[in-house]
Amino acid sequence: MTKRRLGVFICQCGGNISDFVDTEQLRQSIEKNSLVMVAQVNMFTCSDAGQQNIITEIINKNLDGIVVASCSPKLHLNTFRAVTRRAGLNEYQYVHVNLREQCSWAHTHDKKAATEKGLRLIRAGIAKVSLANSLEKLRVKTLPHALVIGAGVAGLRAALALSDIGVGVHLVEKNHHAGGMVLQWGKMFPNDKKGSYVIKHLLNEIHRRENITLFTNAELLEKTGHIGDFSVKVRLGNNDTISLKVGSIIVATGFDTYIPQSGEYGYGLTGVITLSEYEELLASSMETLQYNGKEIKTVTYIYCVGSRENTKTDKPHLYCSRYCCSATSHAAKCTSEMNPDIRQFHLFRDVRTYGKYEQLYEKARNNGSIFLRFDEKSPPQVKEEKGRLIVRVKDILTGGEEIEIDSDLVVLVTGMVPRENAGLVNILKLPVGKDGFFNEIHTKLRPVETVIDGVFICGTSQGPKNLAESVTSAMAAVSKTGALLLKGYVDLEPFVAKVNADLCTWCGNCAKACPYSAIEQTIFNGKQVAIVSPVLCKGEGACVPTCPKQAIDLEGYTNRQIESMIDALAKEVINEKTDA
Amino acid sequence: MDKHDLSQNKQPKILVFSTNNISDVGIDLAGSSHMDYPTTVQVLAVPCSSGINPVWILHALETGFDGVFIAADGGDCPYVPNCTERTAKIVEQAQQLFGAKYDARRVKMGAICSVCSESFVNLIKQFSKALAELSQSPGKSPEEEH
Numbered sequence: 001m002t003k004r005r006l007g008v009f010i011c012q013c014g015g016n017i018s019d020f021v022d023t024e025q026l027r028q029s030i031e032k033n034s035l036v037m038v039a040q041v042n043m044f045t046c047s048d049a050g051q052q053n054i055i056t057e058i059i060n061k062n063l064d065g066i067v068v069a070s071c072s073p074k075l076h077l078n079t080f081r082a083v084t085r086r087a088g089l090n091e092y093q094y095v096h097v098n099l100r101e102q103c104s105w106a107h108t109h110d111k112k113a114a115t116e117k118g119l120r121l122i123r124a125g126i127a128k129v130s131l132a133n134s135l136e137k138l139r140v141k142t143l144p145h146a147l148v149i150g151a152g153v154a155g156l157r158a159a160l161a162l163s164d165i166g167v168g169v170h171l172v173e174k175n176h177h178a179g180g181m182v183l184q185w186g187k188m189f190p191n192d193k194k195g196s197y198v199i200k201h202l203l204n205e206i207h208r209r210e211n212i213t214l215f216t217n218a219e220l221l222e223k224t225g226h227i228g229d230f231s232v233k234v235r236l237g238n239n240d241t242i243s244l245k246v247g248s249i250i251v252a253t254g255f256d257t258y259i260p261q262s263g264e265y266g267y268g269l270t271g272v273i274t275l276s277e278y279e280e281l282l283a284s285s286m287e288t289l290q291y292n293g294k295e296i297k298t299v300t301y302i303y304c305v306g307s308r309e310n311t312k313t314d315k316p317h318l319y320c321s322r323y324c325c326s327a328t329s330h331a332a333k334c335t336s337e338m339n340p341d342i343r344q345f346h347l348f349r350d351v352r353t354y355g356k357y358e359q360l361y362e363k364a365r366n367n368g369s370i371f372l373r374f375d376e377k378s379p380p381q382v383k384e385e386k387g388r389l390i391v392r393v394k395d396i397l398t399g400g401e402e403i404e405i406d407s408d409l410v411v412l413v414t415g416m417v418p419r420e421n422a423g424l425v426n427i428l429k430l431p432v433g434k435d436g437f438f439n440e441i442h443t444k445l446r447p448v449e450t451v452i453d454g455v456f457i458c459g460t461s462q463g464p465k466n467l468a469e470s471v472t473s474a475m476a477a478v479s480k481t482g483a484l485l486l487k488g489y490v491d492l493e494p495f496v497a498k499v500n501a502d503l504c505t506w507c508g509n510c511a512k513a514c515p516y517s518a519i520e521q522t523i524f525n526g527k528q529v530a531i532v533s534p535v536l537c538k539g540e541g542a543c544v545p546t547c548p549k550q551a552i553d554l555e556g557y558t559n560r561q562i563e564s565m566i567d568a569l570a571k572e573v574i575n576e577k578t579d580a
Numbered sequence: 581m582d583k584h585d586l587s588q589n590k591q592p593k594i595l596v597f598s599t600n601n602i603s604d605v606g607i608d609l610a611g612s613s614h615m616d617y618p619t620t621v622q623v624l625a626v627p628c629s630s631g632i633n634p635v636w637i638l639h640a641l642e643t644g645f646d647g648v649f650i651a652a653d654g655g656d657c658p659y660v661p662n663c664t665e666r667t668a669k670i671v672e673q674a675q676q677l678f679g680a681k682y683d684a685r686r687v688k689m690g691a692i693c694s695v696c697s698e699s700f701v702n703l704i705k706q707f708s709k710a711l712a713e714l715s716q717s718p719g720k721s722p723e724e725e726h
Contacts, residue, residue, distance in 0.1 A: 072604075072608045072611075073600075073625075074604075074605065074608065098608070098623070098625075100611070101607075101608035101609075101611035101612055102607060102608065102611050102623050103611075104611075105611040105612055105614055106610060106611035106614070106615070106616065106617060107616065107619045108614055108616070109616060110619060113619035113620075114619055116619065117619045117620075117622065120622060121622065124622075124624070426655075429656065429657075431602075431605075431656075431693075431694045431695075432695075433695055434695050439694065439695065451601040451602070451605065451694065452601075495627065513666075515659065515660045515661075538659055539627050540627050540628035540630055540631050540659035540660060541626065541627055541628060541630065541631020541632075542628065542630040542631055542659070542660055542666060543631075544631045544632075544633050545630075545631065545632060545633045545634055545670050545673065550633075550635065554627070554631060557626050557627065557631070559633060559635070559636075562624070562626075562633070562636050563635075563636060563639050565624055566595065566624070566636060566639055566640050566643055566645075567643055569595060569622045569624065569645075570593065570595075570640065570643040570644040570645055
């Protein structure tokens with residue numbers, strides 16, 4: 001092989017890297033490597049200018065391999081592959097080095113040592129790219145059908161939008177009826193349409209579509225196959241199962257409402273109810289508001305119940321549930337519209353009626369709602385005294401004065417919690433976040449994709465959202481699905497196993513180790529050897545450690561590549577080790 | 581600075597094998613959360629821990645690493661259902677390759693999920709401590725070449 005001509009591009013990430021790693025020192029060290037034709041430092045390598053610069057260098061210096069040392073490859077691997085392609089170089093002649101998440105950000109207190117580590121990491125990248133083969137992606141056909149799990153508002157809206165763009169939908173709902181949480185909701189902002197009305201409208205449309213099949217009382221049991229071509233098994237009713245073929249899967253399984261613990265803000269006392277219970281009460285009341293046969297004259301709302309629990313130690317919900325401030329302001333508006341004489345007290349920590357929902361907050365205040373702010377460390381107390389509900393709160397805005405509110409109803413503004421879905425998580429191998437909701441690959445850049453290719457998440461299954469935000473993310477999942485399925489094919493990573501037929505003596509170990517039956521026996525130059533089917537191979541490499549002849553390699557991770565990377569990572573150490 | 585260099589040299593060198601889709605994501609999260617771990621810990625990402633060649637583990641020790649940590653996916657592995665068992669077998673095979681030359685405790689496996697940043701840092705610190713105790717090897721000095 002002729003001597004490689006490499007380029008190394010080190011990113012400062014606007015200080016995220018260069019504040020903790022001496023990027024210029026890295027550049028100077030790397031430049032000395034005889035294979036490196038150009039070593040550069042950029043403020044933002046991912047910027048247009050940074051990308052164009054790489055292309056120019058590849059062309060001008062006739063580079064045959066590049067290393068980009070920047071953020072985690074999870075963020076910009078595809079960006080720089082595209083850059084490499086645009087420069088006319090095979091995209092697998094580019095290697096990414098994780099200099100931010102696994103170096104600068106992890107070692108913020110020791111610039112010298114972090115710089116040394118950075119150097120070793122880049123050297124390993126150079127070692128890897130030096131031995132990289134040019135590869136072509138594997139093209140797989142995609143089926144124009146999607147499985148949508150969950151027929152709440154996000155799932156229903158996703159199904160319709162998929163149908164619009166010509167993707168057939170199997171919509172699977174665990175409950176006996178579709179509609180999810182929204183079905184139970186009363187009037188909604190901004191046009192006071194009821195939740196049940198919205199769902200009915202969506203369902204009517206669903207039933208009209210020939211390319212949507214809705215299965216209720218149904219559940220995903222099994223998934224095999226790969227992106228573009230999954231086989232799934234769905235339970236229908238109590239006994240039946242059905243097998244379906246789909247190209248992708250959208251998960252829209254929604255949230256659960258937080259149920260307060262007994263005694264939490266008086267929960268369990270008569271007249272202490274959750275926001276969703278209050279909304280049902282409002283929705284079913286006509287002219288007067290009654291609870292337990294008694295007319296309601298004073299309502300006290302307590303905010304952030306089960307959300308933003310920074311002081312709670314037992315399984316706290318650290319996040320803000322996003323929808324509850326707006327929903328409560330809306331409930332207050334509806335209450336005062338029904339009967340303007342009802343007194344309403346809002347005990348809050350912070351009001352987050354962002355965007356358009358600010359109008360609701362203004363409306364509630366203009367209609368006479370009184371907002372009292374409390375500190376999380378001295379929360380309101382709810383007691384039953386002589387048949388009355390008494391709420392005591394220290395109001396920060398009046399300098400901590402204790403205010404006593406004689407209430408007919410105490411409404412606990414409860415947030416969203418992740419839904420228990422262990423079975424589904426296991427079948428789809430869905431990544432679950434610290435907060436218990438499903439995790440997207442990147443909140444901002446890849447907001448509905450998961451690490452499982454072809455499986456998307458949307459709606460409140462991935463975290464608290466209001467209805468508009470849920471539908472927005474459902475539409476995002478639809479457009480990702482459409483982009484994937486309508487093209488008719490998907491290009492898969494060519495990181496598959498390959499057999500060195502000269503070394504192979506066919507023992508069958510690799511074929512036994514392969515979980516996808518991708519390896520078979522064949523005859524090469526008159527002897528029995530193993531052969532890999534690249535389409536069946538998933539590239540996990542399970543065959544590699546079983547070969548006694550080191551005759552099987554995973555593309556991108558060959559024995560030679562890994563060993564030379566290890567050499568590069570270990571390079572500073574020179575002494576022989578002897579164990580006692 | 582000398583004092584720092586000294587303490588730095590004492591930190592065991594650890595090679596971590598991570599997995600592209602799961603444990604490497606968890607290790608990224610440790611970094612994004614600015615959880616400190618020794619700079620002598622270096623990560624090499626592969627698709628799946630079931631594909632780690634025991635020969636690589638031996639090679640790492642031979643080239644100067646004090647230990648190898650396999651950040652396996654446990655039950656989260658999207659490729660093979662029995663990934664943990666397969667990886668455990670690879671660890672065993674590596675230990676057989678060590679023979680009398682290296683202590684079997686120089687290779688360790690731990691399950692690291694995509695949000696397991698804390699357990700990664702804790703496990704790696706424990707492993708680092710165990711390796712330091714294990715090491716009776718002569719002091720190492722950084723190669724003078726850059």
